[in-house]
Amino acid sequence: MHVPASSSPGTRRLAQAWLTDVEILTERLLAAIFTDNPEWTDYASVPRDDLHEGCRAYLTRVLEVLSGKVAGPEPEDEVVAAIARHRAVQGVPLEVMLRTFRLGGRIVWEALLEQAHGKGVPPDAVLDAGTATWTVIDGLSSALSTSYRNSELERVRRDEQRRLALVEDLLGSRAGDVRFADRAARELNLPAAGPYLVVVARVTAEGVSALAGPQTALDAFGIRSLWHTRIDNVVGLVALEHREPAEALDRLRTLVRGAAAASPAMSGLAEAGKGHAFALIALATVPEDTKQLVSLDERYPEALLARSPELSRRLVDRTLGAILALPERERDTLLQTLAVWLDENRSAAHAAARLHCHRNTVLNRLQRITSLLGRSLDGHRDHVELSLSLAALELP
Secondary structure (H helix, E strand, C coil), X not given: CCHHHHCCHHHHHHHHHHHCCHHHHHHHHHHHHHHCCHHHCCCCCCCHHHHHHHHXXXXXXXXXXXXCCCXXXXXXXXXXXHHHHHHHHHXXXXXXXXXHHXXXXXXXXXXXXXXXXXXXXXXXXXXXXXXXXHHHHHHHHHHHHHXXXXXXXXXXXXXXXXXXXXXXXXXXXXXXXXXXXXXXXXXXXXXXXXXEEEEEXXXXXXXXXXXXXXXXXXXXXXXXXXXXXXXXXXXXXEECCCCCHXXXXXXXXXXECCEEEECCCEEEHHHHHHHHHHHHHHHCCCCCCCCEEEEXXXXXXXXXXXXXXXXXXXXXXXXXXXXXXXXXXXXXXXXXXXXXXXXXXXXXXXXXXHHCCCHHHHHHHXXXXXXXXXXXXXXXXXXHXXXXXXXXXXXX
């Protein structure tokens, strides 16, 4: 919409006359801002000279459009856009600025009436000037709203990018830097010191995280956390503060819908990188199709095996190779019997109760295992190697 094409020559002359005296209108607008409705005034973050310049630029633009000097108001008016971006950075609410624009419209309209009265302008021209003025104000207000919201969205995007960069640095290149961790803590609204858990949750190919809404769930219990989505997992920094790790883990386990893992409690945000590495090691012990959240504190043997996959394979081959070579049914029966027997502190009677068979059946199977493996099942070292080998079989 181009107002000059539809407004009368009289309106243009009235506006043109005020362009040279825009400073007078600027002072009137500033006075109105601080006296009309003081409770609406929220320019504390804006220096007086800055506010004066913004009001002057706005009123000049109104008069330029009304006088036909520029076409408009355009949906992305450059003067209004500059004001919107500047005030958004200063934190001035959009509603306050819209009120200022309306006040400016009133100031211009009253000035045009004053000019018309002094020059004896016909009533029709005055009516046209009123219609044109408020059409321009509406257009510039719309442009202000659009530019302000775009600026806010851009600021949010920049803040999010900065937040992501801070988290990435905590986990990677700046890990262990205490001074950087202190600064990151302030910007991320997290404590720099105190115990932390680092949680890693797998993300499926469809983009579904293994933990459903962890931040909201922890917030409900007053546990501060930050969650960062990467390509194939979501990383959470959970500030325990005065809580035990088990409390946070219990809350998170109610949200599990895939594989996730947590580090041991780390001493502060500067150890987030180390905690992240520990959580990834723990996650490597969890099969992809499993729905559980494990802690490294619960899985040190499996974690050691996962860290040395070649040694793990050799251990399994050397220790259980003869059983693994059996037909599937016999193999699975013997492996299950061995696992339950070790889990029951090598008690054949207790193992038989869990396996729903006779004690002698368990003893016969153990004898078969001893014969296949060519080794005793009684020594402490044998128990350790067999237990580790069975744990390695469960690894992804």
